[in-house]
Amino acid sequence: MTEKMKPAKDAFSKGLEGVVAAQSGVCRIDGQNSQLHYRGYNIHDLVRYSTFEETAYLLLFGNLPTAAQLSGFEKQLISERNIPDEVVRFIQLFPKDIHSMAALRTAISYLSFFDKEADDKSVEANVRKAIRLIAKTPAVVACLGRAQKGEKFIAPKTGTVGTAASFLYMLKGKEALAIEVKMLDQYFILLAEHDLNASTFAARITASTLSDMYSAIVSAIGTLKGDLHGSANSRAMESILEVGDVSRVESYVDDALQNKKKLMGFGHRVYKGPDPRAIDLRVMARTLAEHNAEQAKWYAISEKLEKAVWEKKKLNCNVDFYSASVLYTVGIPIDLFTPMFAVSRMAGWTAHVVEQLSDNRLIRPLSYYVGRKDESYVPLAKRG
């Protein structure tokens, strides 16, 4: 082992905090100044002016598309939207009480069996698989959501409607309101990419072994499932429902802090100030509340929770906090919240896999050994 490779204790950073583990041109986070850019474009501009499809194109190909490129890309997505009957039937066989992310992980893995290019490692095939995954994941998630309730699969819209409208139609079996479509589209833009977060890192590690696109994505889905990562959105909504009324916010926060419980949807490894996505999501949650009096209380509780957590613990809310009331008000069941995150993040994950493979080196770090040393082997019969 060369000196360079010898693991030194001071080189160890628990949770890899502060470690630079990749070179990437997909996304730039400035955690000190609460800035987030996809391929050089500020997230606030993208959420205001772009669409999920255009943002996915930007992430995957590196540039904003021309009108012709965007229309071609949208057509490709639409033509790839449906999922094989075998995948629908397989999902319908899943037990009813499983974790929705376990279901998504298994369904996407199964989907790979129907992709003739699954093991084609060329850049062109990887880009085609990326487009297929971005296009098909909404149908997989809608199918999962309906199957869990014993309902039949509804095929995606084939017309010119975007991903958000098609998804809501597949999930609910009816046309969604324009505001619901708009908010979901913005949600998809905001969640599409976030640098070397845990699930993207997992995808890049798997890709770096020269495994395949689907395996990398399945690794990412398994990683997103965790409460400290993607599942924080559903856990945040559970907290908001548990609070139940604005009058109970203060006592809920006091109790959580006293008992050292994690407040879901708060805190961030990288942002030292506000999470820029939470700024847009707060506006979206407020807009939805203004349009839906029945659901407005979730925004009111969220707003008060955010203030109380800041006053008592100086913690900012993160992307998952206002995602919760946005998704809930749009009518997404709580157990589909994290799969919704995956629908959006598919764009970022696949862009990172393509990037990783464009200049690949096996990702294989070291550990600093703290276990026992120089033990003498005792034969089994002599161990007591």
Ligand SMILES: CC(C)(COP(=O)(O)OP(=O)(O)OC[C@H]1O[C@@H](n2cnc3c(N)ncnc32)[C@H](O)[C@@H]1OP(=O)(O)O)[C@@H](O)C(=O)NCCC(=O)NCCS
């Ligand atoms: C995101 C998260 C994992 C980042 O963790 P991290 O960088 O490892 O930060 P730490 O867990 O070391 O937290 C640092 C301090 O803030 C506190 N803290 C951080 N997030 C907290 C939360 N959500 N609720 C209560 N306290 C929190 C920790 O208890 C710790 O306090 P201490 O120094 O008094 O012990 C963490 O903030 C968290 O668990 N958040 C809740 C889950 C969540 O919302 N995840 C989605 C992230 S986008």
